[in-house]
Amino acid sequence: MASVNEPARELTAPAPVAHLGISRRTLGVYLFCYLGLAPVLVLFVYLRVIPIITTLAAGFYNWDMIRPIRVFLGLGNYIELLRDPNFQNALSNTAILAAGSVILGTVLALGLAVTVNARITGAPIYQLIYFLPVVTPWVPVTVVWKWIYDARYGPLNQALAALGIPGQAWLVEDRLALISILIVMVWKTLGYNLIMFLVGLNNIPQEYYEAAVVDGARGSTIFRYITLPLLKPMLLFVVVISTINAFNVFTPVFMMTSDIQGAAAKLVRTLVYDMWENGFRYFRVGYASAEAALLLLIVLVLTLMNMRLFREDR
Amino acid sequence: MVGGTNWLRSLALHSILIAAAALMLLPFVWMLTTSLTPSAEILTPSLRLWPRTPTLQHYWEVVQAAPWLRYFWNTLVVSTASALAILFTSSLAGFIFAKYRFPGRNLLFIIILGTAMIPFESYMIPFYLQMKALDWINTYQGIAAPLLIMSFGIFFMRQSIMTIPDELLDAARIDGATEFYIYRRVILPLSKPALGALAILAVQNAWAFFIWPMIVTSDRSLFTMELGLAMFQRAFTVDYGRITAGSVITVIPVLIAFLILRRSIIRGVTLAGMKG
Numbered sequence: 001m002a003s004v005n006e007p008a009r010e011l012t013a014p015a016p017v018a019h020l021g022i023s024r025r026t027l028g029v030y031l032f033c034y035l036g037l038a039p040v041l042v043l044f045v046y047l048r049v050i051p052i053i054t055t056l057a058a059g060f061y062n063w064d065m066i067r068p069i070r071v072f073l074g075l076g077n078y079i080e081l082l083r084d085p086n087f088q089n090a091l092s093n094t095a096i097l098a099a100g101s102v103i104l105g106t107v108l109a110l111g112l113a114v115t116v117n118a119r120i121t122g123a124p125i126y127q128l129i130y131f132l133p134v135v136t137p138w139v140p141v142t143v144v145w146k147w148i149y150d151a152r153y154g155p156l157n158q159a160l161a162a163l164g165i166p167g168q169a170w171l172v173e174d175r176l177a178l179i180s181i182l183i184v185m186v187w188k189t190l191g192y193n194l195i196m197f198l199v200g201l202n203n204i205p206q207e208y209y210e211a212a213v214v215d216g217a218r219g220s221t222i223f224r225y226i227t228l229p230l231l232k233p234m235l236l237f238v239v240v241i242s243t244i245n246a247f248n249v250f251t252p253v254f255m256m257t258s259d260i261q262g263a264a265a266k267l268v269r270t271l272v273y274d275m276w277e278n279g280f281r282y283f284r285v286g287y288a289s290a291e292a293a294l295l296l297l298i299v300l301v302l303t304l305m306n307m308r309l310f311r312e313d314r
Numbered sequence: 315m316v317g318g319t320n321w322l323r324s325l326a327l328h329s330i331l332i333a334a335a336a337l338m339l340l341p342f343v344w345m346l347t348t349s350l351t352p353s354a355e356i357l358t359p360s361l362r363l364w365p366r367t368p369t370l371q372h373y374w375e376v377v378q379a380a381p382w383l384r385y386f387w388n389t390l391v392v393s394t395a396s397a398l399a400i401l402f403t404s405s406l407a408g409f410i411f412a413k414y415r416f417p418g419r420n421l422l423f424i425i426i427l428g429t430a431m432i433p434f435e436s437y438m439i440p441f442y443l444q445m446k447a448l449d450w451i452n453t454y455q456g457i458a459a460p461l462l463i464m465s466f467g468i469f470f471m472r473q474s475i476m477t478i479p480d481e482l483l484d485a486a487r488i489d490g491a492t493e494f495y496i497y498r499r500v501i502l503p504l505s506k507p508a509l510g511a512l513a514i515l516a517v518q519n520a521w522a523f524f525i526w527p528m529i530v531t532s533d534r535s536l537f538t539m540e541l542g543l544a545m546f547q548r549a550f551t552v553d554y555g556r557i558t559a560g561s562v563i564t565v566i567p568v569l570i571a572f573l574i575l576r577r578s579i580i581r582g583v584t585l586a587g588m589k590g
Contacts (some may be wrong), residue, residue, distance in 0.1 A: 032493040033416040040407040041422065043463045046444070048429040054440035065443070112334055115327050122328075128576060129335045132342065135572045135579060137522035139540040140561035143547055144345045147554045155344055158361040187338070192583065199584050248433045251524045255544060262551035272435045272525075279439040280529060292436040303431070 059290035065283035077290035087291065090274040096178060097270065098246035098302075101185045105242050106235070108186065109193030114223070116194070117201045127198070130191035138188070142255035145184045146171065146265075149256075171257055171265035181268050184252055189245065193238050200234030201227070236310040243302050247295065248272055271295050342565075349373070349559035356555055372559035376546075379556070382563050384535060385542035391454055392527075392538060393520035396461035400516045401509055403463050408471025409501050413483065430465035435525065442529055452533045461520050467512050474508035475501060511582040514575060518582075521568065539564045 059078070062071040081087045112130070116123050133141065148156050149170035157167035170180045204227065212222050228235075250272040257265040258273070267273075271291065279288035343363060348356060349372055351365035376382075411423055434441075441460065450456035478501065486496050502509070524540045531537060537545065546560045572579055 029414060029493065030416050033410050033414050033419075036406050036410050036494075036497075037422065040403045040426075040463065040468070043403065044426055044429070047441075047459060047463060048432075048437075048465075049425070051437040051440040051444060052429065052432060054443075055437045058440065112331070115330055118327055120324065120327055120331070126331050126335060127580070129338050131576075131580060132569075132572070133338060134583070135518065136342075136565055136568060137524070137540055139524060139543045140345070140565045141341070143543065143557050143561045144341045144348075147348060147558060148341060148344060150552075150554070153357055153359065153554075155361060158359060161359070162361055187341070191338070195580060195584055244431070244433065248435050250435065254525075255547065261544070261548050264552075275435070275439075276525070276529075280442075285439055285443070288439055292439065296432060296436050299431075299433070 055289045055292050055296075057289075058286050059293045061286040063284075063286035063289075065279075065285050070286070073286065077287050078294070080287070081290055081294065086269060086274055090269045090271045093178060093268055094247055094249070094271045097182055097185060097249060097268075098243055100182045101189065101246045102239055102242045104182070104186045105189050105193050106238055109190050109238070110197055110231075110235075112190070113194050113197035113201060114227070117198060127191075127195065130194050132191070133188045134191040134195075138251040139255060141184070141188060142252050145180075145252075146256045149180050174266055177257060177266045177268050181249075181252055181256065184256075185246065185249065188252075189242065193242065196234055196238050197231065200231045203234075204230045232310055236306060239310070240303050240306050243306065244299055247299050247302075250276065345558050345561050345565070348554050349562050351555060353553070353555050372555040373563075376556050376559045376563065379549075380542055380546055380560070381535075382539070382542065382560075385537050385539045385564075386567065388454075388457075388536055389521060389538040389540075392458045392461070393517045395454070395458045396520040397513045397516040399458075399462040400464045400467050401513055404467030404471045404512060405475075405502060405505060405509065406497065407468045408473075409475050409497050411468070412472045412475040413480070426465050426468055430469070434460055438526060438529065445530060450530075452531050452536060454536070456530045457527050457536065457538070458520075460526055461516070461523065464512075464516065464519075467516070470512060471505065471508060474505060478504050510578060514578055514582040518579070539567075 060073060060075070062073050062076070116126055120126075148154050151157060151167060151169050151172060154170070156170065160167055168176055171177050208226050208230070209222060212226055217225075249270050253268045253270050253273050254276075255261055257268045259267065272295070275288045275291045275295065278284045278291060347362070347364060350368040350370070351362075352367060352369050352371065355365060355367070407426070411419065438460075445451055445456045445459060448456075450459065482500055482504075483496055486500050491499070522540065523538070524544070527538045527541045528544065531541065534542075534545070543557075543560050543564050547557050550556045
């Protein structure tokens with residue numbers, strides 16, 4: 001890239017301002033750039049940069065939303081967090097949901113994508129149907145799934161009963177509640193991953209497959225040595241996005257398992273839920289901010305780890 | 315390939331795809347079925363895809379119990395404001411980053427993109443305090459505030475505007491056009507497809523936003539559809555006939571928009587994916 005001080009282009013004959021060596025035309029262009037960017041930057045600073053920095057700073061304070069006295073604690077909030085059973089529970093639940101939804105969501109979507117991609121009639125209709133849960137907002141989705149999981153009359157247990165399997169306490173029993181949430185998360189995001197994989201598959205030149213077929217390669221070999229390696233950038237993208245989304249999961253656990261929504265359910269506490277509760281139910285701004293900073297750190301580290309993992313074994 | 319094996323293979327593939335499609339659709343079917351089933355029938359152990367005696371009873375009750383049209387209007391106002399603000403900021407900043415060189419350009423671009431990976435949930439508490447300081451709690455501005463800018467939108471518009479040839483801009487300059495005139499009369503008209511995709515993405519994001527509207531509003535007359543439905547569930551916890559009827563009401567506008575704009579929506583989402 002050219003030096004930033006170099007003007008983009010000189011159209012009119014430059015009329016240099018002697019002492020600066022910059023033409024009036026260029027000054028006009030700079031002025032337009034800065035004036036045009038000013039409102040955008042003001043919004044960015046006020047709506048993104050300031051709250052992010054405040055979060056990072058607030059984590060070191062004992063700061064209550066109701067009493068405006070702030071006491072510097074250093075790492076106090078972080079030490080308390082690591083000992084907090086709610087935080088530990090939230091961290092382990094979130095990690096399980098993230099790992100589960102990333103692995104299941106990627107593998108299932110990849111399988112379906114390869115199937116849909118096999119030049120089949122009606123492929124657009126399948127895509128449309130798989131995409132329905134993606135465009136439907138979380139709240140109505142969770143309302144229906146909560147009813148599906150209803151232990152007494154819900155369709156899922158009715159279906160199991162018809163098959164002679166005893167009904168399960170889906171959202172009530174500890175581990176089952178976690179699995180129930182995981183299933184909904186995979187159901188909701190599968191179509192998105194699928195579409196992304198289809199884009200990736202379409203970008204693979206057809207000649208590669210033709211050459212492989214000429215060489216007598218079988219389906220599984222082609223998948224292993226052509227499809228998978230060439231799909232790697234998209235695979236990385238899907239894994240990173242799924243990880244970030246899973247670590248920020250809030251609406252499904254709030255709607256389906258929180259006592260606030262009047263559920264006869266076992267709360268599946270996630271990091272964002274715990275953060276929201278500390279911040280907006282108990283008004284512990286500092287404590288919740290420390291938690292937010294940890295969430296940020298975790299997401300950042302996981303993203304970098306994924307990038308290494310997918311780049312290294314090239 | 316032999317015709318026979320081709321036919322078998324096709325059957326196998328379709329079986330897998332149809333089974334998966336059924337799993338995707340069943341929750342929607344249940345939403346509709348339950349909303350049409352009389353309360354007494356819902357609470358009898360039976361597994362039916364269609365009620366024995368379908369009724370619109372729940373819909374009558376639901377329409378009277380909450381101002382859905384008002385919720386719809388609120389959601390529309392917030393999404394439209396968000397989309398317009400994002401279209402304006404993204405196209406202007408995208409244009410400047412794509413077509414000009416000026417001191418500090420790279421640094422500013424990095425600041426804007428750097429915040430893209432940071433989820434809103436992680437800084438929403440200070441954000442709430444800022445809104446409180448502005449006295450924007452329980453206002454449309456307050457609900458829409460986090461949705462006024464989109465890092466990805468700027469990046470996306472920059473990529474798109476970079477493909478517009480410089481010669482077009484230079485020709486306009488020779489005719490005496492100012493830079494802002496070029497933005498309005500050359501860049502914007504040529505960016506219509508990209509702006510359309512971005513608008514769909516912005517509306518979709520705003521429409522589905524839940525945690526923030528819940529935090530920033532307590533005034534029922536400002537509820538979005540998502541928030542209204544959540545509050546409805548809170549009030550009628552296990553009255554499944556009514557809450558599924560409420561869900562159907564909130565899902566209908568989304569599904570209609572999706573069926574009409576399905577190509578652009580799917581394309582918009584895949585474009586958003588390209589940022590990786």
